[in-house]
Amino acid sequence: MLNQSDILQTLDMIDQQHLDIRTVTMGISLRACADPDVRVCARKIYDQICRKAGNLVATGNAIESEYGIPIVNKRISVTPVSLVAESCESADYAILARALDRAAKECGVNFIGGYSALVHKGCTPGDSRLIASIPEALSTTDLVCSSVNVATTKAGINMDAVAEMGRVIKETARRTADADGIGCAKLVVFANAVEDNPFMAGAFHGVGEPECVINVGVSGPGVVHFALKDVHGQPFDVVADTIKRTAFRVTRMGQMVAQAASARLGVPFGVVDLSLAPTPAVGDSVARILEEMGLETCGTHGTTAALALLNDAVKKGGIMASSHVGGLSGAFIPVSEDEGMIAAAERGTLTLDKLEAMTCVCSVGLDMIAVPGDTPAETISAIIADEAAIGMVNSKTTAVRLIPAPGKTVGDRVEFGGLLGSAPVIPLHRESAAEFIARGGRIPAPMQSLKN
Amino acid sequence: MRAIMTVVGPDRVGIVAGVTTLLAALNINILDLSQTIMGGIFTMTLLVDTAEANRPFDEIRTALKEHGDAQNLNIRIQREDTFTAMHRI
Structure with missing residues (x-):
């Protein structure tokens, strides 16, 4: 029989550390x-x-x-x-x-x-x-x-x-x-939207996909956070290795559920999306993982490096655990859906500019961020253009999901409830980008060699 | 199907008797059993086979949970696959 401590460890992950399958999505x-x-x-x-x-x-x-x-x-x-x-x-x-x-x-x-x-x-x-x-x-x-x-x-x-x-x-x-x-x-x-993303709000069934398919998105920020508490103060080699081991276990759960769902529904298995998807619940936060690495508050200097390590280690650990990996596969940083991100944004440490930098090294983009209701459309477009440029140049998926909360301004809060959570309205630069956006046309595709 | 059962709670006389009597009534065969006291807490894991069980899995789970609630024990049952997926390559 399996080792008793392994069994109890798994139950602890489910009961205490919010291990779950975030979504089974049928395309x-x-x-x-x-x-x-x-x-x-x-x-x-x-x-x-x-x-x-x-x-x-x-x-x-x-x-x-x-x-x-x-x-x-x-x-x-x-x-x-x-x-x-x-x-x-x-x-x-x-x-x-x-x-x-x-x-x-x-x-x-x-x-x-x-x-x-x-x-x-x-x-x-x-x-x-x-x-x-x-x-x-x-x-x-x-x-x-x-x-x-x-x-x-x-x-x-x-x-x-x-x-x-x-x-x-x-x-x-x-x-x-x-x-x-x-x-x-x-x-x-x-x-660079992907065709097999199981996560909302960006999921769609791409044109290269079969008639019907099962894709599964895993979760597990709480499990990673808990594992890192055991290696407090140790070098990053140990941190990366610990995250990889944890991501492997989490992803094996996703693979198992994906195969079971595929077999029972008679629908082909597509991919497991190796994502660390947070929820607003305490103990299920990506921001708290970054803070566990030694940052006083998510958003301070060092956050981008911490997130880069986390994102990469999750992929390395997860990839061997699944026969087909796809979707967005990376750590998510949706502000309103992550208890630690909400706290950091409320303290003013986590700003839009820092979030933009973080999106260079993780999945997916500026996600679930409440901005003042009087933000001009051109400013939102300019934010989209910046984020799209990061995705385009770095050959990765990026996305923008901003909420210009009507009638709200910096310091106010928006409440969506459930998995969508709540968020403070954070400030944007007031200077206009209207002329930039009014130009229209296309920004040409970037060089993919001579990379510097 | 093969399932792993866990029984956790304050130690006292008759826990094994109560649980195994219930399993017998459900016609669930015990394949392996391991029991210990960890920090004063009774902890038992069982590998069981539900292939010949006389009730569907959902009802088995509920019956075990009700027994656990009545006896101040946390009793869970789930497919063995969950644990082999996570701990065996």
Whole structure:
């Protein structure tokens, strides 16, 4: 039989250190749902999702019960809706968002992602219509998540789309003003978006994916933090090794659950996403891991180096534990969803500029950050452009999920509840970037040699 | 299926008797058993086979938990795979 202390250690990770599977996400192709009549298209989308994902939640719950490991979220990602809707004669795409919302509720999942467009080199009429409909789609649905890819390393940055997304974020905030602009918490602007990401709000089912697939996102900041307490004060070699060992164990859980879900649902296994995804719960924070390494507060000097080590060690440890690794795979730093990040932002140590630096070395980007409600659209676009530039030049995924909280200013708080958490409104530079954003056009793709 | 059961709580007379009687009633076979006292706390791990059990897994888990709650013990059961995945390469 297994060693008793190993058994008790595993139970301790689950009970005391918040070890869980963060999400089992079913990717579903909607490519067969296109129709000139938008209402027929909506019905086909609803039927396809309910047919494929009808048993997802029940299966997830059964695995949770038998294996004794919590599966926090069951979710669905779909083909970017702009591709499916392109042939619709109507411009009213929000009907399709509401069909996604109904299907998600029927299946019992807590989010559905893929109200998305990929416009890194330019927009088709369908892409433009979808982007224009995002504020309505997110303000008239509960579970739909939207993402727009505005840049890639190979194509450069579509600055027209960047400018448009600043306005879309502002309008989405305005339409959901009664809930602190929560619509923006469901909207991600990407550079180098991945096709198999199981995490919301940026999940969509990419065009290279099969008809249906199971992707799993793991978690475990609490487990890593706990393990590092045992090597307090020791050199970074020991720190990196400890994180790798822990990440290996966490990822093995993800692989096991992914294979079980895949077999029971009769759906191919896609990837395990090796991410350290925090929650607002105490003891489940990425910021606290960085502080455990010796930083007084997350955001102070040294934070970027600490995060770089963490991110790399998580990947190195996790990669051997899974047969297929993909998605975003790295440490997440969503401010409102991480108890330690919230505390650091409230102290003023964790600023937007430091967060931007941190995104150079981790997954994924400026995530769940509340900014003043009167922030101009051009400033939001300029932040998106900066973040996209980091992703483009460094050949990595970056993203922006900002919430310009209506009526709120620096020092106020926004409350989203649940996994989305709460966050202080943090200051931005007041100087304008309007002329920069007004130029439009495309920033050319960067050199990928002569790297310095 | 093979599952790992853990029973943890303050030591006293009759814990093993109570748990194993319940397992027998559920027609669950014990394959291996290890018991110790750690810091005054009774700790027992069992490898069991539920293939011939007379109740579905969910109900077994609930029955064990109810027994544990009544006896001031923390009793859990889960697939052996959870532990082999984490501790065996």
